[in-house]
Amino acid sequence: MDKKIKSKLKEIVGQNNFFDSNEDKLTYSYDATPVFNELPEAVIFPENTLQISNIIKLANTEKFNIVPRGAGTGLSGGSIPVENSIALVMTKWNNILEIDHSNLTVTVEPGVITQNLQNEVEKLNLFYPPDPGSASVCTIGGNISNNAGGLRGLKYGVTKNYVMGVEMVLPNGEILKTGGKNVKDAAGYNLKDFIVGSEGTLGVITKATLKLIHKPKSFSTIIAFFESMKDCSKTISDIFNCNLTPAMMEYIDNTTLKCIEDYAKLGLPKAAEAVLLFEFDGREEEVKEDTNNLEMILNNNNAYSVKKAKTLLESSKLKAARRSAFSALARVKPTTILEDATVPRAEFPMLIELVNKAGKDNKVLFGIFGHAGDGNLHPTCLTDERNKNEIERAHKAFDFIFNETIKLGGTITGEHGTGLSKKEFLENVAGIPGVEMMKKIKSVIDENNILNPGKIFTTSPRCEGNLPFNNKQIKPFNG
């Protein structure tokens, strides 16, 4: 990047908010996605909306790219820099601006950490249900950009169900405000729903108004262990057939269980073939009745060592252990490729079988866990980046899993987003007209393709300009 551009950027945000040392570039070259990384040209912490607008305008005239970023815990590469880009870091925008008790909304800056938001509203007996595994670190801006889900998807839905209004700086520098505190709003296109899950390709989110609900009065957390996968699958379908709706129903396989236990040391029986972790919430009588029904189902399906958390601490320890699953799997092997295949919930047990088959056929090891309640599975391939052959086999296994997922009526990503790592599969699930429509929207809103280009889908055509005369003129294609 030209020095002149850099000094202009410094002028906009101030010397203190501009970083371009090797150390800073390196430490913003990744997020939580395995394998992918790319150095940004500079790292920038904007202080206000006007600065962001000016940076975007500069990017349009000087032709550089902008990759917005929160805490960098994404799993599809959405916040990994691209060629000739700056990392626009929003973590310092961490103020909760307003909690509106009577309208049941909270208005926040995008850098607010999800768990901090949850803690603050819970003090007032309110509740913000979406809770991705990285809730203690990840930010609301990132949650909205990737339509993050979490452990409570079945009963409470995902981030998109809670976004009521968004303020964002558009790729031409203008500021868009859409939605607000209205429960009903039928004026024009529903723009905020475009923005949710747009992965920073349509603008930089600077403020959001989110829906809150009343905090459930009572909780009960139950963990059940199974000797066979069959019993576990039967339990899942029995629960659906009995009209039970747990707030949480998490599946954990044996490999994952062992890793979680090694980390959290809760005394869980490591030999279990499959584990289900449940939570019911609501009014006390309701929770009691549901818990009793669940215990009956578990009993009928040979679950052993069914444990009910006695205290709040015990329950939060169990949930925290489940949240650590992805990272804990790194205890087995250093590279954990986590996927996010999602099927209609009734097909969930089928999907687990398919993942196991993919692992066996390609001789790679999988740790499997996921949200059994909403059909969102996280098959995690345990491998080592340094072993190229094994990585290749892992990719083959994932090809198989994605294809089978789509055949089951599922999708390639439930809550992580498409980003870099899943864009090659997008067409399979969205169809050519779907992807074309997305590309058109992108090209109209972001004419110069400066905001997070190359994410979700590849925007630039594969051939551009004059035909090359010799090899030196051919640059490797990076999307």
Place this chain on the structure above:
Amino acid sequence: MDKRRENLSSLINDDLLSQCIHCGLCLSVCPTYVTTNLERSSPRGRLRLIKEYADDKNKLGNIFEDEMDFCLGCRACETACPAGVKYDVLHNETKYLLSKDKKVNLKKILIKFFLNKILANPSNLKLYSRILRTYQQSWFRKMLHSSNILKNISSKLFLIDELTPQISKISSDEIIDEITLPISKHIHNVTFHVGCIMNVGFAEINLDTIEVLKKSSCKITTPKNQYCCGALHAHNGELKKAKELAKNNIDLFRNYEYEYLIANSAGCGTFMKEYYELLKDDKDYLKSAEIFSSKIRDISEFIYDNDIKFNSGKFNDSVTYHDACHLVHGQGIFEQPRQIINDICDKNFREMHNSTFCCGSAGIYNILRQNDSQIFLDQKMQNIIKTNADVVITGNPGCIMQLRYGVKKNNLNLKVKHTVSFINEQKGI
């Protein structure tokens, strides 16, 4: 690969490094990241930089070195890390390599002198302590302070003076007998590590420890001429000296028969529990280091594990507890001291916000990086003040010094006590 690089890669363990999957779960617990909001000040960022340094040390400059020093070594990231990355090992190895490369300057000479010539040598430590005590008691220091001369000459020196522990009248190992018998029943055979700073600067805490152990049915053996554990050496790039001290301690305690070796300094306890890691490449010592490490118990851990109860009669003061990094993150000791304190003070225990965040003491961090250290101390003091407690309890001498300075700085009426002193104060045990 040139020879230099070969050395680097073999010293910085590649398998340990690649264990980090950069998921970022460490960010929100890292005091330096929370303060700067910069990824390079986070454990994840530092590991990425260490990886780069191991590949090619020339790519990184002063910022990298500064980040390695900025890290408190509190190990909160290890507690948060589901993948079990051994951050501390990698951080120490890197600091060792950096210290070999560093140009010699006065600061470095002074640190080296302090670590290798004073701390590592018991008789020198005592000699210098006596000189220090003479100074601390003298009209000269009073004059320096009352006239603000020292503050005007150098605010840094002034702070070092303030943070130095009040040297005890007599070092604890001169009072504690080699063998101390239990008050009533004899159930446990333990040995006691007097420490270096603890011995000369906190003799009374060592004496409290002996008293509490006596009341806990222990026959206590306290070997004479003990060595410093070497923790401060390892954390400041003097890995070789640390290994030497570890071997000295192993050889010394080998001569005694005991169930547990009791430590009352969190930093020493953690480091001695990890001697086996430190000496893993030393065939002669690996086995004995493993045995040695497996017997180390922090005093609060020992009391809790053996279900020893101390009940007080009446208790009116309200109490809060600050988790010493090397207890909670280094040894995973969280419940134990709380349980003990709760048993004694009934319902007067008040949990503070972010109790597991570092107070900024961090070995000799508060002397090497005074300004940064004060930021963390100020955050800690705010959290303590909010609890309105009369007493703050903690399990490490470094924290006690730091918090006592914080009390003075903020003009508070608050007592800072070691867990074991708090126990020993209670009547009717």
